[in-house]
Amino acid sequence: MTSSTNKGKVNPDLINERNKCTFNTLELTHLLDGDEVKTKERKSRESFFLDDADLKTEVPIEYLSHKEKYEEAVRKACIVFRKVQQLQNEGKAGVDNYREILGGQLGSALLKDGHPLTLHYVMFIPTLMGQATIQQQAEWIQKAWSCNIIGTYAQTELGHGTFIRGLETIATYDPKTEEFVLDSPTLTSYKWWPGGLGQSANYAIVLAQLYTLGKCHGIHPFIVQLRDEETHEPLSGIIIGEIGCKLGMNTTNNGYLGFNKVRIPRTNMLMKNNQVLPDGTYVKSPSSKLTYGTMIFVRVVLVQDAATYLKKAATIATRYSAVRHQSQIKPNEPEPQIIDFVTQQHKLFPYIATCFAFQYSATWLWELYNNVTGELESGHLDNLPELHAASCVLKAVSSADAALGVETLRLACGGHGYMTSSNLPTTYGLVTAMCTYEGENTVLLLQTARFLIKIWQNKTNVTNLPTVRYLQNSLNRNSPFEKTVSWIISALQQTATGKIDLANRHINERVKKGEAYEDAWNNTSIELVAAAEIHGRTFIVETFFSTVQKLRKQTSVELGTVLSQILELYAVYTILRSTGDLLRFTRTSSQDIELLQGWLEELLAAIRPNAVGLVDSFDMRDEVLASTLGAYDGNVYQRLFEEAQKSPLNSEPVNKSFHLYLKPFMKSNL
Ligand SMILES: CCCCCCCC/C=C\CCCCCCCCCCC/C=C/C(=O)SCCNC(=O)CCNC(=O)[C@H](O)C(C)(C)COP(=O)(O)OP(=O)(O)OC[C@H]1O[C@@H](n2cnc3c(N)ncnc32)[C@H](O)[C@@H]1OP(=O)(O)O
Numbered sequence: 085m086t087s088s089t090n091k092g093k094v095n096p097d098l099i100n101e102r103n104k105c106t107f108n109t110l111e112l113t114h115l116l117d118g119d120e121v122k123t124k125e126r127k128s129r130e131s132f133f134l135d136d137a138d139l140k141t142e143v144p145i146e147y148l149s150h151k152e153k154y155e156e157a158v159r160k161a162c163i164v165f166r167k168v169q170q171l172q173n174e175g176k177a178g179v180d181n182y183r184e185i186l187g188g189q190l191g192s193a194l195l196k197d198g199h200p201l202t203l204h205y206v207m208f209i210p211t212l213m214g215q216a217t218i219q220q221q222a223e224w225i226q227k228a229w230s231c232n233i234i235g236t237y238a239q240t241e242l243g244h245g246t247f248i249r250g251l252e253t254i255a256t257y258d259p260k261t262e263e264f265v266l267d268s269p270t271l272t273s274y275k276w277w278p279g280g281l282g283q284s285a286n287y288a289i290v291l292a293q294l295y296t297l298g299k300c301h302g303i304h305p306f307i308v309q310l311r312d313e314e315t316h317e318p319l320s321g322i323i324i325g326e327i328g329c330k331l332g333m334n335t336t337n338n339g340y341l342g343f344n345k346v347r348i349p350r351t352n353m354l355m356k357n358n359q360v361l362p363d364g365t366y367v368k369s370p371s372s373k374l375t376y377g378t379m380i381f382v383r384v385v386l387v388q389d390a391a392t393y394l395k396k397a398a399t400i401a402t403r404y405s406a407v408r409h410q411s412q413i414k415p416n417e418p419e420p421q422i423i424d425f426v427t428q429q430h431k432l433f434p435y436i437a438t439c440f441a442f443q444y445s446a447t448w449l450w451e452l453y454n455n456v457t458g459e460l461e462s463g464h465l466d467n468l469p470e471l472h473a474a475s476c477v478l479k480a481v482s483s484a485d486a487a488l489g490v491e492t493l494r495l496a497c498g499g500h501g502y503m504t505s506s507n508l509p510t511t512y513g514l515v516t517a518m519c520t521y522e523g524e525n526t527v528l529l530l531q532t533a534r535f536l537i538k539i540w541q542n543k544t545n546v547t548n549l550p551t552v553r554y555l556q557n558s559l560n561r562n563s564p565f566e567k568t569v570s571w572i573i574s575a576l577q578q579t580a581t582g583k584i585d586l587a588n589r590h591i592n593e594r595v596k597k598g599e600a601y602e603d604a605w606n607n608t609s610i611e612l613v614a615a616a617e618i619h620g621r622t623f624i625v626e627t628f629f630s631t632v633q634k635l636r637k638q639t640s641v642e643l644g645t646v647l648s649q650i651l652e653l654y655a656v657y658t659i660l661r662s663t664g665d666l667l668r669f670t671r672t673s674s675q676d677i678e679l680l681q682g683w684l685e686e687l688l689a690a691i692r693p694n695a696v697g698l699v700d701s702f703d704m705r706d707e708v709l710a711s712t713l714g715a716y717d718g719n720v721y722q723r724l725f726e727e728a729q730k731s732p733l734n735s736e737p738v739n740k741s742f743h744l745y746l747k748p749f750m751k752s753n754l
């Protein structure tokens with residue numbers, strides 16, 4: 085039985101759903117957390133934060149002004165991180181806790197619309213760890229860890245986000261004073277977007293074009309003080325503020341920043357990779373891309389975050405669909421639970437399965453990241469391109485599908501899904517931002533395509549490259565339909581290979597016709613993006629498959645069966661998204677597509693009795709879901725009504741606008 089904090093009387097439909105679940109939901113919770121001990125630890129941490137009265141907000145934040153929202157977010161952020169420090173001192177907090185607290189699970193329960201200190205932890209500290217020398221780390225890391233200074237990561241400018249080689253902020257080295265002079269020569273060179281930059285941070289890692297001895301060496305990271313450590317007033321030459329309201333993430337305090345000839349010591353350039361010596365000599369690192377390391381780190385952690393947001397939306401929409409009755413399937417029968425409509429199951433269940441698929445890919449990617457960064461430390465760069473390509477495609481596919489998923493799940497809740505109190509709109513605001521930040525998705529898919537085409541053109545030996553090993557032998561393979569996930573993987577691999585090959589042929593044909601390679605690339609880029617996307621999806625199915633194979637050895641038969649069903653559902657759903665390509669690039673026939681469709685429908689029916697059990701296993705507390713539609717007890721209508729009472733418009737029977745405007749308007753005789 086999955087636990088909940090809600091003590092209310094549980095809706096009978098949900099009781100019924102829980103009674104008919106065929107597996108032990110707690111077993112699945114433990115599996116998702118890692119084991120029973122980890123579940124216990126997570127729950128105890130959740131209580132530590134969520135039961136703290138100081139971290140509760142009486143008025144829903146939607147009714148606060150922009151300024152009040154920010155102030156409330158800072159208040160809570162400070163309490164949260166004081167508590168994290170307390171856990172750390174007790175030896176109970178590590179990187180995973182920061183992930184939980186800043187990411188979609190606990191994080192969005194504590195600060196519903198984004199965190200003003202996220203960038204400090206997710207990019208400022210990691211950049212210091214990855215790009216600063218030992219001496220620089222000794223100077224800055226402790227201050228940053230203990231929050232004596234608060235930092236952000238200021239890369240994007242008004243004029244450039246994607247094309248970072250085009251950034252315009254300048255850092256010119258002055259050997260006479262051994263200082264860099266930072267300058268923003270144009271309006272478009274102003275930094276724009278960094279989280280926490282508006283009013284929270286007093287330091288930033290600033291990415292700027294480095295000039296020394298009259299030569300530009302491209303973008304480099306500098307640690308720059310922005311505000312006085314006591315008064316928090318902006319320092320001389322620093323032009324700083326907040327960028328204003330956005331679709332979502334309205335408490336992340338995104339800011340702008342300009343420099344008017346601001347001087348910083350030479351030692352404030354982060355010099356682990358490249359250096360500027362006191363006389364201005366530039367010393368280059370073995371790879372210019374090491375400067376981009378923090379972006380890889382964040383892309384890697386975002387895949388897990390995408391899974392978590394999707395779990396939240398899937399839990400809300402599935403529980404709601406079990407409680408909501410509407411329409412009729414047959415005349416003279418009671419109105420069914422909307423979850424019994426097969427179209428509704430098609431909106432819900434594939435996204436429940438996607439949560440698992442993304443979680444397993446996220447785990448795989450995190451391991452790869454740790455291995456490759458370990459290799460980088462000892463000077464081995466060979467596996468960096470694969471890590472870069474894998475993190476780009478997995479970030480792009482997981483964020484795009486999670487955003488589409490959250491929106492689909494919101495639509496699956498009908499009108500009530502449109503209510504802010506369902507928490508689906510806010511969740512969408514958070515998840516769709518992920519498609520843009522940390523590398524816009526199309527741009528990232530093109531990075532992966534670049535890697536794939538290079539491998540394909542150079543016939544690189546791919547034996548030791550797990551994400552592209554399939555390219556060795558999957559073109560032109562004859563494979564009659566089999567109702568297995570292995571068949572789906574092989575068909576997807578053939579499709580991906582076919583698309584990569586075709587895109588490559590089109591580039592070559594365009595070049596032969598006289599186009600420059602870069603133009604040929606741009607003209608083929610629709611196909612390149614599609615090839616990268618299916619390559620990514622194929623890898624996610626493959627990783628899900630190998631993970632379930634391993635897990636089934638340790639689970640009960642009942643849970644093993646359910647895991648296989650959701651794996652199959654994810655695989656069938658994924659391949660059916662590409663039927664056109666399947667018909668083009670494999671020997672799959674239209675009869676095979678019908679069989680796949682039948683298989684999909686069988687799986688929806690098989691998963692139906694366990695749908696609520698599956699989302700219960702995600703074990704998201706009501707405070708985490710923060711939704712009138714998704715609470716454990718399913719008392720949807722009572723909650724909607726109670727929340728409506730919190731609207732400030734309901735605090736008085738007649739609003740003054742009636743007397744001021746409506747009444748005179750209604751009584752006027754035109
Ligand atoms: C231990 C830590 C302690 C603290 C603990 C904290 C832990 C917290 C953990 C988790 C928290 C989880 C919660 C998450 C909550 C998240 C909220 C996050 C908020 C996010 C805020 C957002 C921030 C930002 O957006 S920052 C700005 C990001 N900007 C971008 O991403 C820009 C995108 N553009 C680019 O990356 C590049 O410009 C480009 C890749 C598009 C093109 O670059 P270019 O120089 O033009 O390169 P190009 O010529 O195309 O390629 C040259 C070759 O280099 C290869 N390459 C490119 N990039 C990389 C790279 N990053 N790494 C390696 N290689 C790279 C490229 O493929 C080319 O290779 P080739 O061989 O020549 O083909």
Ligand SMILES: Cc1cc2nc3c(=O)[nH]c(=O)nc-3n(C[C@H](O)[C@H](O)[C@H](O)COP(=O)(O)OP(=O)(O)OC[C@H]3O[C@@H](n4cnc5c(N)ncnc54)[C@H](O)[C@@H]3O)c2cc1C
Nearest residue numbers: 238239240244245246277278279517520521522523524526
């Ligand atoms: C919520 C949020 C938080 C952020 N936080 C930070 C932060 O803390 N620090 C920071 O430095 N930045 C931050 N950013 C900025 C973010 O990293 C950039 O917005 C992002 O990298 C996209 O760049 P852009 O805005 O220049 O988009 P553009 O590149 O202008 O994208 C616009 C369109 O152009 C297309 N395009 C651009 N280049 C290419 C290409 N080469 N090939 C094909 N198509 C192309 C894109 O696909 C897209 O369709 C944040 C952004 C958001 C939305």
